[in-house]
Amino acid sequence: MRRIASSLLEIARSRIELIGIELTEEKERLLGVAFLGLAAMLLGMLALVVLTGLIIVLFWDTWRWQAMTVIVVVYVLLAAWCAARARTILREAPMPFEATLAEFEKDRDALRPD
Incomplete structure (x- = not known):
């Protein structure tokens, strides 16, 4: 009985360590991932602000108005794609x-009486 109790305690201990x-x-x-994601967002936003300013100045x-509209549409499409991609990653x-x-499961199967 002691060996069984000792074995069960050892199994429980090893599973808790695994958890x-x-x-x-x-x-x-x-x-x-959070740190890299935040850094990428910050740098990407800085690049987008500069690019947006450059395009608006050029036109x-x-x-x-047309240039600003195109920029907004592109940003909205990219944001929607990013949101959809993030949702897919989380689901998978x-x-x-x-x-x-x-x-x-292995422990349960091993302890079941035949």
Whole structure:
């Protein structure tokens, strides 16, 4: 009986350690992606502001309203594409703790009486 209890406790301990490792990995991945995403957005916005200003200055005397309209339409289309892409990425993301759940399934199957 002691060996069974000891085995069960060891299994539970190893699964909890696995959950902790997966949580740490997920946290580090999310922080890295968030930082890179914010940096990309900041730099992209700066580039867009400068590009927008340049286009408006170039067309100011002749086609200023048309140039501004084209710029707005392009920005809206790009924003919609980015939102759709982000939604797709989130939907297709792997389920968190897959390895832990798989190990729990193996444990459950191994402990079932035949």
